[in-house]
Amino acid sequence: MENILNKFIGDRSGSILDHINRYCLSENKSKLDVVRVVFNFLEGIKTTLDDKFVEVCLYHITKEKDDLTKLAYRNCTASVMRITLNDPEIGEDYLNRLIQIEGNRGSISKLIKFCLNEDLTDWEKVWALEKMEQEADNILYYMFLGSLFYSNKSGIEIKYKNKVDEIIIHEYNRLEYAMDFDLVNAEYNSLIKRQGSKGNPTEEKRAFKKLSDDEIDLLFSGLKGCFEPYNKEHFIFAFSGGTRPIDYNGLKWNKKDTQFCYLIAGLFMNGATVDWSVAYQFGIKNPDQKKNNYQLNKDEKPKGCDYIDKMLSRIK
Numbered sequence: 075m076e077n078i079l080n081k082f083i084g085d086r087s088g089s090i091l092d093h094i095n096r097y098c099l100s101e102n103k104s105k106l107d108v109v110r111v112v113f114n115f116l117e118g119i120k121t122t123l124d125d126k127f128v129e130v131c132l133y134h135i136t137k138e139k140d141d142l143t144k145l146a147y148r149n150c151t152a153s154v155m156r157i158t159l160n161d162p163e164i165g166e167d168y169l170n171r172l173i174q175i176e177g178n179r180g181s182i183s184k185l186i187k188f189c190l191n192e193d194l195t196d197w198e199k200v201w202a203l204e205k206m207e208q209e210a211d212n213i214l215y216y217m218f219l220g221s222l223f224y225s226n227k228s229g230i231e232i233k234y235k236n237k238v239d240e241i242i243i244h245e246y247n248r249l250e251y252a253m254d255f256d257l258v259n260a261e262y263n264s265l266i267k268r269q270g271s272k273g274n275p276t277e278e279k280r281a282f283k284k285l286s287d288d289e290i291d292l293l294f295s296g297l298k299g300c301f302e303p304y305n306k307e308h309f310i311f312a313f314s315g316g317t318r319p320i321d322y323n324g325l326k327w328n329k330k331d332t333q334f335c336y337l338i339a340g341l342f343m344n345g346a347t348v349d350w351s352v353a354y355q356f357g358i359k360n361p362d363q364k365k366n367n368y369q370l371n372k373d374e375k376p377k378g379c380d381y382i383d384k385m386l387s388r389i390k
Contacts, residue, residue, distance in 0.1 A: 077234050079115045083254055084232035084244040090254045091261055106265045113262055114350075116255050119230070121363045123248055124152035124190065127228040131186050134222070135176045143175060153366045156190040181219055189223050192331075192360065196252040200224050224248040266318065280315030280351050283342055289389050290314065296385045301325050301356060312355035327356040332368045332376035335361045340386040 082093045094112060098105045128150060136144045159165045169187060173180025189199055203220040221227050229247035236242055285293070294309050301309075307319050327334045334356060342349040350361045358364070368376040375383075 075111070079112065080232050080234040081236075082112060083116075083119070083246055083250070084234045084242060086244065086250070089257060091257050094258075094261075106262075109258060109262045109265060113258050113354075116251070116258060117360055118362065119246075119251060120255075120360055121152070122230050123228065123251055124363070126230050127189060127223055127248070128152045128155050128186060130222055130228045131182050135172060135182050139175060147172075147175075152190060153363055154370060155186060156192075157367045157370050159187050159190065181215075182222065185219050185222060192364075196224075196248060197256070200249065200252065224252075280313065280355075283344075283349070285313060285341070285389075292385060292388060296381065300329050301327050313352055325356045327358060330376060330378070331358050331361075332364050333379050333382060334358055335364045336368060336376050336379050337382045337386070339365055340382070341389065 172183035229245040
């Protein structure tokens with residue numbers, strides 16, 4: 075499956091949906107199931123793209139510095155950088171130190187903080203950078219800054235075999251990723267709505283572990299005020315699957331995403347991995363990355379999650 079997924083994003087002769095459609099027809103696969111797999115695959119790709127972006131930026135920031143400075147910064151991952159820059163106690167000092175190392179106006183350092191902001195979509199970041207280019211005094215320099223985020227400078231190498239077993243290599247960049255992600259996300263939502271509009275919709279599967287009715291009741295009451303709409307039928311469907319309610323359009327988590335990721339990891343850890351299918355129902359993006367972020371804390375959990383620990387202790 076790895077070669078197929080890599081071909082979906084590496085072969086730019088057609089859109090990612092064209093590749094998915096052809097695969098489903100030739101292999102007689104459920105399109106919804108395949109789209110789910112591709113969506114999860116793209117979530118993982120984003121983490122790799124973020125790491126490459128930070129790597130490229132830190133190279134330019136430290137390229138004229140001493141070896142010790144280069145060593146201190148060049149192995150920093152995006153998740154570590156994001157958590158450090160957003161830390162209320164040390165974030166500002168850390169950014170100022172980066173700016174000092176970079177010199178000039180510290181534009182690349184500021185670019186890192188801006189582009190690692192999870193409250194903005196990739197397209198919103200691209201549009202903002204393009205606007206900066208248009209309004210900049212030195213347009214060439216701002217074009218260079220934008221290219222650090224969305225060009226092949228911070229792209230990743232995708233390898234796949236074609237029909238005659240030749241290895242094809244493609245440099246996959248952020249613009250291509252943003253396009254693919256939007257197409258797959260829209261297709262997933264469309265398929266779900268079409269499935270819900272049929273007279274006899276199929277049962278939608280959820281996490282590998284099914285919670286009991288008592289556990290669902292405990293979570294529903296314990297999380298009151300944390301999500302919307304506060305609808306029991308929708309909540310049960312989000313956690314347990316089954317027949318999709320006609321008016322269901324997902325749920326919205328109103329607290330910090332890391333807290334919900336901590337809850338889901340506590341409920342649905344499967345070996346060394348977490349089944350994030352419930353998290354997606356609450357609009358959580360990049361859950362693996364957010365889990366990695368809070369695990370860097372001393373107690374390996376996000377702040378303010380005592381209420382979640384209480385519920386998990388009663389369920390476990």
